[in-house]
Amino acid sequence: MAQAQASTIAGDKGKALVSIQGVTFGYDTRVILSDVSLEFSRGQVVAIMGNSGCGKTTLLRLIGGVITPQSGRILFSGAPVDTGDRAALYALRRRMGMLFQFGALFTDLTVFDNVAFPLREHADLEESMIRDIVLMKLDAVGLRGAAALRIGEISGGMARRVALARAIALDPEVIMYDEPFAGLDPISLGVTANLIRRLNDATGATSLIVSHDVNECFQICDYAYLLSGGRVVASGTPAQLQAAQDPEVRQFIRGEPDGPVHFHYPAPDIAQDLGVA
Amino acid sequence: MSTGEVLANVGARFLGTLQALGHATFFFADLVRHLPAGLRRFGLTVTQIHSIGNRSLVIIAASGGTVGLVLALQGYITLSRYGQAASLGLLVALAMVREMGPVITALLFAGRAGTSLTAEIGLMKAGEQLAAMEMMAVDPRIRVLAPRFVAGVISMPLLAAIFSAVGVVAAYIVGVVMIGIDPGQFWAQMQDGVDVIKDIGNGVVKSVVFGIASTFIALYIGYESEATPEGVAQATTRTVVVSSLTVLSLDFVLTALMFSTP
Amino acid sequence: MGNRKTETLVGLFVALGLLAIVFLALKAANLASFSFDSTYPILVRFDNVGGLKVHAPVKSAGVTVGRIAAIAFDNKSFQGLVTMQIDRNYSFPVDTSAKILTAGLLGDQYVGLDPGADDKNLQAGDTIKLSQSAVVLENLIGQLIYNKAADAPTKEGADKK
Numbered sequence: 166m167a168q169a170q171a172s173t174i175a176g177d178k179g180k181a182l183v184s185i186q187g188v189t190f191g192y193d194t195r196v197i198l199s200d201v202s203l204e205f206s207r208g209q210v211v212a213i214m215g216n217s218g219c220g221k222t223t224l225l226r227l228i229g230g231v232i233t234p235q236s237g238r239i240l241f242s243g244a245p246v247d248t249g250d251r252a253a254l255y256a257l258r259r260r261m262g263m264l265f266q267f268g269a270l271f272t273d274l275t276v277f278d279n280v281a282f283p284l285r286e287h288a289d290l291e292e293s294m295i296r297d298i299v300l301m302k303l304d305a306v307g308l309r310g311a312a313a314l315r316i317g318e319i320s321g322g323m324a325r326r327v328a329l330a331r332a333i334a335l336d337p338e339v340i341m342y343d344e345p346f347a348g349l350d351p352i353s354l355g356v357t358a359n360l361i362r363r364l365n366d367a368t369g370a371t372s373l374i375v376s377h378d379v380n381e382c383f384q385i386c387d388y389a390y391l392l393s394g395g396r397v398v399a400s401g402t403p404a405q406l407q408a409a410q411d412p413e414v415r416q417f418i419r420g421e422p423d424g425p426v427h428f429h430y431p432a433p434d435i436a437q438d439l440g441v442a
Numbered sequence: 443m444s445t446g447e448v449l450a451n452v453g454a455r456f457l458g459t460l461q462a463l464g465h466a467t468f469f470f471a472d473l474v475r476h477l478p479a480g481l482r483r484f485g486l487t488v489t490q491i492h493s494i495g496n497r498s499l500v501i502i503a504a505s506g507g508t509v510g511l512v513l514a515l516q517g518y519i520t521l522s523r524y525g526q527a528a529s530l531g532l533l534v535a536l537a538m539v540r541e542m543g544p545v546i547t548a549l550l551f552a553g554r555a556g557t558s559l560t561a562e563i564g565l566m567k568a569g570e571q572l573a574a575m576e577m578m579a580v581d582p583r584i585r586v587l588a589p590r591f592v593a594g595v596i597s598m599p600l601l602a603a604i605f606s607a608v609g610v611v612a613a614y615i616v617g618v619v620m621i622g623i624d625p626g627q628f629w630a631q632m633q634d635g636v637d638v639i640k641d642i643g644n645g646v647v648k649s650v651v652f653g654i655a656s657t658f659i660a661l662y663i664g665y666e667s668e669a670t671p672e673g674v675a676q677a678t679t680r681t682v683v684v685s686s687l688t689v690l691s692l693d694f695v696l697t698a699l700m701f702s703t704p
Numbered sequence: 705m706g707n708r709k710t711e712t713l714v715g716l717f718v719a720l721g722l723l724a725i726v727f728l729a730l731k732a733a734n735l736a737s738f739s740f741d742s743t744y745p746i747l748v749r750f751d752n753v754g755g756l757k758v759h760a761p762v763k764s765a766g767v768t769v770g771r772i773a774a775i776a777f778d779n780k781s782f783q784g785l786v787t788m789q790i791d792r793n794y795s796f797p798v799d800t801s802a803k804i805l806t807a808g809l810l811g812d813q814y815v816g817l818d819p820g821a822d823d824k825n826l827q828a829g830d831t832i833k834l835s836q837s838a839v840v841l842e843n844l845i846g847q848l849i850y851n852k853a854a855d856a857p858t859k860e861g862a863d864k865k
Contacts, residue, residue: 229577255579269574283578492710496717539728600721607724629731638729646725
């Protein structure tokens with residue numbers, strides 16, 4: 166089990182790599198994020214947690230520039246992400262790596278070609294160099310022997326690791342993980358958490374993990390944000406959050422069935438429904 | 443439902459169709475804008491021509507042969523009644539080159555290649571592959587859509603020509619070899635009556651137009667499909683229906699433009 | 705990222721397609737006689753052009769020597785003005801005559817040129833002086849009826865005598 170390093174955020178604040186400032190985002194009918202501000206510094210593993218539909222994945226898409234907020238700014242290394250300039254956005258994206266929930270691997274390519282994809286598209290290198298880099302990345306996730314397999318031949322857990330190798334192919338400064346722990350068996354869980362932490366420390370990148378797996382996240386992250394109802398309701402190191410008194414935070418951290426988030430879907434009194442009263 | 447509700451329904455659907463049409467037009471303009479960049483990666487286009495064109499060869503050639511055979515048989519029955527059996531070659535060649543070749547090839551193309559394109563794009567979207575590409579700063583329109591579009595536009599006229607050619611040869615087999623029409627007359631009447639520019643040229647133009655239409659429709663519907671298995675299944679059906687209707691309507695317009703007597 | 709095999713197959717496909725087009729053009733259509741030779745224009749006026757259409761052939765001795773390029777109405781002479789494009793390889797004397805003939809009995813109409821005997825030849829833009837208009841079926845029938853009607857009174861007169 167990887168040990169999390171307790172780093173003081175206050176001291177790192179000056180080196181914010183990704184900065185989300187007062188962002189509001191929603192569709193016609195509903196607001197997903199409301200005046201949210203977050204900061205991620207270099208070298209940190211940060212977890213963004215919350216219930217389903219609280220806007221976690223939306224945050225990742227905002228950072229990646231896939232959607233633009235109605236108000237507020239998102240800065241990547243000081244530069245705004247939401248410019249209209251496609252070329253500038255693409256330049257920023259080359260410094261990010263994203264791991265999608267189910268891998269999003271290209272099914273018509275082999276494992277090797279998948280990892281080589283960003284290299285072939287963006288790095289002007291000879292095939293022999295690309296081959297070396299791909300094999301090294303696959304080695305980092307433990308799948309160097311699977312390089313020749315087709316995507317249809319590998320398991321879900323393996324697919325996620327290949328996707329991780331692809332996400333780090335260009336050595337990005339920010340790696341974003343969308344629900345990396347969802348649906349994994351205990352061994353794969355351990356492997357994935359381990360990989361995330363080790364890769365982050367080895368490359369000095371910043372890792373953002375969107376997840377609702379409190380245990381795994383707390384094992385490896387330096388800092389965590391808890392979102393609910395489109396707002397940040399709590400933030401702090403894992404130790405701070407575990408000691409939090411706020412009922413909403415306690416319910417989430419401890420996984421209590423009932424609390425501020427109710428167990429029962431709103432319904433009239435049961436006696437009324439059964440026709441007893 | 444009351445009349446008001448029915449009218450409101452119809453009105454809403456009509457507006458919805460208009461909006462979809464507008465959206466499709468912007469999509470098309472966008473796609474065309476990215477064609478030059480897409481063509482620079484010609485290897486991708488070649489791979490697509492293989493999957494769209496080569497893989498359709500068998501069905502197109504077989505259909506061309508059978509349609510040619512049937513046209514020849516039916517044509518002979520009617521022509522011989524007026525003592526014009528020698529014109530059989532002319533009949534089949536004109537029918538094939540002007541109409542059957544471009545139109546039937548386009549319909550078969552929509553069924554075989556169109557559905558495969560729609561399903562492929564739809565599944566790529568459902569599996570977040572297109573989003574992943576975007577996040578890796580690769581424009582999916584350049585890398586995925588443009589090569590397929592170009593491949594479709596290139597493949598269609600070639601397939602239509604193969605269809606017509608096989609049909610003419612099949613008619614020869616029926617007419618000359620089986621029925622016994624004089625081969626000299628067969629080819630002479632044909633060569634006299636079929637004009638390179640007006641008939642074959644227009645046929646090629648038709649198949650290019652059909653190629654643009656069916657390929658674009660297949661790609662668009664795939665791109666806009668819902669990211670679920672049912673969504674993709676519905677999308678493939680829609681591709682066949684919309685493509686077929688569009689091809690037939692365009693055929694009417696083009697035929698009127700090209701072949702109406704001055 | 706195309707491999708050898710794919711590229712070869714695609715090349716084969718494209719070759720087959722082009723071959724099909726060439727086959728159609730040569731064997732099924734009139735490409736063999738389709739010439740890109742340059743042509744020169746010759747004008748001729750007809751009292752009635754009948755069913756003559758643009759692109760109809762211009763033949764002499766039964767061989768196609770050119771095509772009809774344009775048919776217009778000459779408002780001064782009230783005749784049909786036909787512009788023909790004749791193949792540059794062929795020259796005709798200035799006293800050549802032009803007739804509108806019908807292919808077969810009820811087929812398409814074309815222009816037939818009967819060469820004259822002059823030493824000088826027609827140049828580009830010249831007008832043929834001698835022309836015979838198309839046979840219009842209605843006029844023929846009208847003539848037939850008129851002739852029949854003209855015969856009838858003589859017969860009656862003979863009877864009365």
